[in-house]
Amino acid sequence: MGNTYKLILKILGAIIAIALILLFVIHYNTKAHSPEDTVSYSGKNLEMEVFYNRPYKKDREIFGGLVPFNKVWRTGANEATTFVTNKDILVDGSLLRAGKYTLWTIPMDYSWKVMFNSKMYPWGINLDKEAYRDPVFDSLVLEAPVMKTNPPVEQFTIYFEQEGEFIDLILSWDKTLIKIPIKQPEAPKGTSV
Numbered sequence: 001m002g003n004t005y006k007l008i009l010k011i012l013g014a015i016i017a018i019a020l021i022l023l024f025v026i027h028y029n030t031k032a033h034s035p036e037d038t039v040s041y042s043g044k045n046l047e048m049e050v051f052y053n054r055p056y057k058k059d060r061e062i063f064g065g066l067v068p069f070n071k072v073w074r075t076g077a078n079e080a081t082t083f084v085t086n087k088d089i090l091v092d093g094s095l096l097r098a099g100k101y102t103l104w105t106i107p108m109d110y111s112w113k114v115m116f117n118s119k120m121y122p123w124g125i126n127l128d129k130e131a132y133r134d135p136v137f138d139s140l141v142l143e144a145p146v147m148k149t150n151p152p153v154e155q156f157t158i159y160f161e162q163e164g165e166f167i168d169l170i171l172s173w174d175k176t177l178i179k180i181p182i183k184q185p186e187a188p189k190g191t192s193v
Helices: 002-032
Strands: 038-043 047-054 081-085 090-091 093-097 097-106 111-117 138-145 149-165 166-183
Touching: 038 149, 047 149, 047 166, 093 138, 111 166, 138 166
Parallel strands: none
Antiparallel strands: 038 047, 047 081, 081 097, 090 093, 090 166, 097 111, 111 138, 149 166
8 A cells, every 4th residue: 555655646746747847838938929028107206017928910910810809808918917006197087096907908990998907817818718807896997099000010019108298008019009198196286296
């Protein structure tokens, strides 16, 4: 009985070791094709940061193809994109409290829905390749118009761009670009932001 028990433990140990090696290889492989990136904005005591994974176009039709229209997208590859702000902000005129959010989108032909969700998720999609997002935790939902880019953008890109009093959060890939206007709420008279 003792030898059988030891053999079972060795087999289980080997299976676990192989599984860990496979997970490492899969993780490394997906990150190589869609590398991680962090973009940030800092100014007037406001700090914002977006962490996301950047897939490539690779001659594929992106929106309406690889990323279906009218379905929730994790807004990048591999895992859910996160957005952090250290101050309350106005996003397209609506209040978003300071904190950390996952950023989800629903691409459509002429506009995108954008959702800031207060829940953190272990991965961007489940085993059925459906978005993990639970809409109960949406802190803010807005809609942004689609703008066309020429030439096409090869790698999915998120960045901040200052435009007057607004800081635009820009998402761009293939022939599509959306701008999400952000600004700090005005402080009551006699106080500072």
